[in-house]
Structure formats: structure tokens, C-alpha cells
Amino acid sequence: MQQQTLAIIKPDGVARNLIGEIIGRIEAHGLRIQAMKMIHLSKTQAEAFYAVHRERPFFQSLTDFMSEGPVVSMILSGENAIQVWRDLMGATDPVKAAPGTIRRDFGQSIERNTTHGSDGQETAAFETAYFFSQIESVN
């Protein structure tokens, strides 16, 4: 199934000059980049993006981290794009992520885990619309 998903290179990835490395892996795995921008989220914008985690103990720390510096957000598309991107990233916790995945190779902690990806179709629809308007996404 052709899908779209939201990918974010988090502040720890941008700060360590990993943008090119990560985009290289995305392209090498056949995903298409349909939209892309760099943005420095405000704390309020990070809180709204991660609103589903509002009750989690790590919510404040997570939203501080996500607003500490710029991120690169992208809409990726392709066959089973949601799962393909999740597989490329690896498990949330870098120590549990499989060898060769982005989070295993670059993640610093369960929070500073370098990339984000939508976890399902509903989330992908919310998250892509949160970052991009229709005119910013190519067909």
C-alpha cells in the first residue's frame, strides 16, 4: 500500500551534522521525500505535536528537548512507508534497536533518539498536516 509518513531529524541529529547521513539512508531505501523543511519548534509547538504523551512522566523533558534546537521534518512516501521508515529507525530505545538502524547507530538515549516516525496511518495524517500545508507537499 502506498503511504505517507512524517519523519523528523530531532535536535540531537541536526546538532551533530547527521542530516545528510540520515537523508542518504532514506533515499537508499527507496522512500521518496515529498516535503522537507527545517524548523525550530517552540515549547508550545512541541507540546501540541506530542499531545498524546501529555500524561507521560517524560513529557516535559521530551518537549524541552524537541524545542532546544532546529529539527528537519519530512513527508516520506512509498510502499508501506510507515513501516519502512520505522524499520530504518529501529526501536525507540537505542540500546534495544537492531544493529544498522539509525537509532542504534546514532541515538544517545531513549529520549535523544535522533529520529521520529509516525506509528500508524491516523498518526501519519495528523503529523504530516501538523508540519506541512498542502502547497508544501509535492505530488
Ligand code: CMP
Ligand atoms: P518518538 O518516536 O519521537 O515518540 C515519542 C518520544 O518520546 C520518543 O521518540 C522518545 O524520544 C521519547 N520517549 C519515549 N519513551 C521515553 C522514556 N521512557 N523516557 C524518555 N523519553 C521517552
